[in-house]
Ligand SMILES: Cc1cc2nc3c(=O)[nH]c(=O)nc-3n(C[C@H](O)[C@H](O)[C@H](O)COP(=O)(O)OP(=O)(O)OC[C@H]3O[C@@H](n4cnc5c(N)ncnc54)[C@H](O)[C@@H]3O)c2cc1C
C-alpha cells in the first residue's frame with residue numbers, strides 16, 4: 001500500500017500571534033513551528049500503524065519553503081519513509097491542493113491522508129479539494145480508520161453523532177482525534193531521518209483563488225466582573241439582565 | 247446578484263440552516279436554496295421566512311454523498327455569484343470539492359457579512375486572531391461558521407420544487423449511524439457548561455449535568471479530562487478538540503490554558519468558577535467566581551432553578 005500524508009506547519013501553540021507590515025502579514029519573529037497536530041498525531045501515526053500491521057510505503061508532502069524542512073525531518077524521524085517538498089509559499093488553499101494533487105496524480109497513492117484542519121488557518125479545505133482534483137471519494141473528519149485488503153471502514157463525525165462508512169481504495173481521508181495516539185520520535189528515528197530522501201520539486205500551476213487582505217487581533221476583554229461565591233442569585237440576574245444570555 | 251444556499255435535508259432543519267439562508271439574503275439579490283434529502287416540502291417552505299425566494303429539493307440524493315451533491319450543485323451554480331454553506335461537517339465535505347469543480351474561490355469559516363471592500367472576516371490561529379479574505383474569482387463560495395450571524399426573519403413561506411436527478415455511483419457506503427441520545431450537539435449549542443481537572447474525578451460530573459439541564463445547555467470538558475477517560479472524547483473543546491462559540495460558556499475547574507481558550511474564546515459571554523484567583527481563565531472571562539466548585543455549583547443550580555420558576 002502506498003500512503004501519502006500531507007504535512008503542514010503551525011506555530012507552536014504558545015506562540016504570540018501578532019502581525020506586521022500594516023497588519024498584512026503574520027509576524028514570524030520568535031515563532032517556533034511545529035508539525036500541525038492533526039497531521040502528526042493522527043494522520044501520520046495512523047499511517048505508521050498501518051505500515052506496522054501489514055506493509056506500506058509512507059511518503060509525506062509539504063507545500064512550503066526551505067525552512068519547512070525542519071518539520072519534515074521530524075515527520076521522517078517519527079517514521080515516514082520519504083519526503084517531498086513542493087517549493088512554494090502556501091498562500092491559498094486551492095493552490096496548495098492543486099500542487100499536492102498534481103504530484104499525487106503521477107504516483108498512484110492508495111491512501112491520501114490530511115489533518116482535519118491546520119491550526120493556523122482552520123480552513124478544513126485541502127482534503128476535499130485534493131479529492132475533487134483527483135476525482136476520488138473523500139471521508140472528512142474521520143476519527144477511526146481500519147483497513148481490510150482494498151477496503152476501508154471509517155468512522156466520521158456528522159451532526160451530533162458518528163457515521164460508520166465503508167469505501168474502497170483509493171481514497172482521501174482527513175484525520176481527527178481518536179484515529180491514533182501521539183508518538184515521540186526516538187533517537188534512532190532522529191538519526192535515520194537525516195539520511196532519508198527529501199526531494200524538492202516545483203509546483204505545476206500557479207492559480208490562486210483567494211488572498212488575505214488584512215489580519216486583526218481581537219479586542220481585549222474589558223475585565224472580569226467578580227461575583228461573591230455565596231451570591232449566585234446575583235450571577236443569574238446579571239446573566240439575564242446585563243448579558244442577556246439566559 | 248444570484249445567491250445559492252445548500253442545505254442538507256434528511257433531518258429537521260436546524261438553526262444553522264436559517265443562519266445561512268438569512269446570510270445569503272443579506273448579501274443582496276435572489277436566494278435559491280438547493281436541498282438534498284427527504285424532508286417534507288412543507289418543512290422546507292419555512293426557509294422563505296428567512297429570506298429564500300425558492301427551494302429546489304433533490305429527492306434522489308438522500309445518501310448525503312458529497313461527490314453526487316457536488317455534481318448536482320455544479321450544474322445549478324454556473325450562473326451564481328455566491329454559493330453559501332454552513333461550515334459544519336456537510337459544508338466541510340462539499341464546499342472544497344465545489345471550489346475545485348467550479349474553480350471558484352472558497353472563503354471557509356466566515357463569521358460576518360462582507361466588509362465594504364468585499365473581503366470577509368474569518369477566524370485564524372484557532373480564534374486568536376481574525377483574517378479578512380478576498381476571492382479573486384467572480385464566483386464566491388462561502389461557508390458560514392455556526393452561531394456567528396444571527397438568523398433574521400424577512401419574508402413569507404416560499405415555493406418548493408421537487409426534482410429527481412442522480413449522478414453516478416455512490417462510492418461511500420454508510421454502514422450505520424451512532425447518535426448519542428438526547429444530548430444537544432456541542433457546535434450548535436447556545437449554552438455550554440464545561441468542566442476540567444478541578445472536578446477531581448468522573449463521579450463529580452452529576453452537578454455539571456444538573457447545571458446544564460437547568461440552563462438547557464450542552465456539556466463539554468477540557469482535554470486532559472477526555473484523555474484520562476472521565477468524559478467522552480466528543481466533549482473535548484479547544485484547539486485540538488471541538489471549537490465552539492455559544493452565547494454562554496461556563497467553565498468550572500478549568501485553568502484556561504491557551505490551547506483550551508483557542509476553542510472557546512469566540513463565546514459571547516464567559517463565566518469562570520475556580521478557587522485560584524490567578525487562574526489564567528479569569529483574564530478571558532466576563533464574570534468570575536473565585537470559589538470551590540463543590541460549594542458554588544450547587545448554589546448556582548438552585549439560583550437558576552429559582553429564576554426559571556419565577
Ligand atoms: C498541542 C496542545 C494542544 C492542546 N489542546 C488542548 C485542547 O484542545 N483543549 C484543552 O482543554 N487543552 C488542550 N491542551 C492542554 C492544555 O495545555 C491544558 O493542559 C489543559 O487545558 C488543562 O486542563 P484543565 O484546565 O482541566 O486542568 P488543570 O490545568 O489541571 O486545571 C485545573 C483547574 O481546576 C482548578 N480547581 C482545583 N480545585 C478546584 C475546585 N474544587 N473547584 C473548582 N476548580 C478547581 C485549579 O485551580 C485549576 O485552575 C493542549 C496542549 C497542547 C500542548
Ligand SMILES: Nc1ncnc2c1ncn2[C@@H]1O[C@H](COP(=O)(O)O)[C@@H](O)[C@H]1O
Pocket residue numbers: 005006007008009036038039061062063064090093096113114115116117118121122123124125126127
Ligand atoms: N502547505 C501544506 N502542505 C501540505 N499539506 C498541507 C498544507 N496545508 C495544509 N495541508 C494539509 O491539509 C490539511 C487541512 O488544512 P486546511 O485545509 O488548511 O485546514 C492539513 O491538516 C494538512 O494535512
